[in-house]
Amino acid sequence: MSHKFLCNASLHAAQFALDQELAQSCRQSGCWFCGGRLHVSNYPRKPRGVPPPFREGYAQRLSFTCAECRCRCTPPSVRFFGRLRFVAVAAILIAALTRGPSERRCRQLERCFGVRLSVSTWQRWRRWWRERFVSTRFWMQSRGQFADPAGLGRLPAGLLGAFSGRLVERLLLTLRFLSPLTGGPLRAV
Numbered sequence: 001m002s003h004k005f006l007c008n009a010s011l012h013a014a015q016f017a018l019d020q021e022l023a024q025s026c027r028q029s030g031c032w033f034c035g036g037r038l039h040v041s042n043y044p045r046k047p048r049g050v051p052p053p054f055r056e057g058y059a060q061r062l063s064f065t066c067a068e069c070r071c072r073c074t075p076p077s078v079r080f081f082g083r084l085r086f087v088a089v090a091a092i093l094i095a096a097l098t099r100g101p102s103e104r105r106c107r108q109l110e111r112c113f114g115v116r117l118s119v120s121t122w123q124r125w126r127r128w129w130r131e132r133f134v135s136t137r138f139w140m141q142s143r144g145q146f147a148d149p150a151g152l153g154r155l156p157a158g159l160l161g162a163f164s165g166r167l168v169e170r171l172l173l174t175l176r177f178l179s180p181l182t183g184g185p186l187r188a189v
């Protein structure tokens, strides 16, 4: 993993296009609560973990509010993973690192992503993937698409390994696969 990898413009453009698709499909289905018409109501995000030239593409989370009941409907996203300070691509890459957290590796990540991650936060992420993710409704419903879900090994690294293509392609497929966790009925982050 390198800073250079995150400077791949097509990686960021593809994520933005995927988020627009997810948002469009959410808007077409109408309000989750009353079926009403949805109005664009994006909210600002402070992107972390992407090089400065690409931050603008992460400045807004696409979202809607219902014209009738005023409820907010935020579609799934491949760019943001819950309330994490890191954008999803950086959060997944860090969580997929096979070597565990240490002060030295946290300093390396700080140089790579330009944001400080503490050893304890990193450990918490690892615990989340190990203990919480595997019991989410999302994983219960979707693990069947892998021939041997138990054989994937440590997650999310196992997901990256299960998809084919170059790393950029596998990363996009992983983000797309995980996106229901970030918005809608299966949201868990």
Ligand SMILES: [Zn+2]
Pocket (backbone or CB within 6 Å): 031, 032, 033, 034, 035, 036, 066, 067, 068, 069, 070, 071
């Ligand atoms: Zn509504």
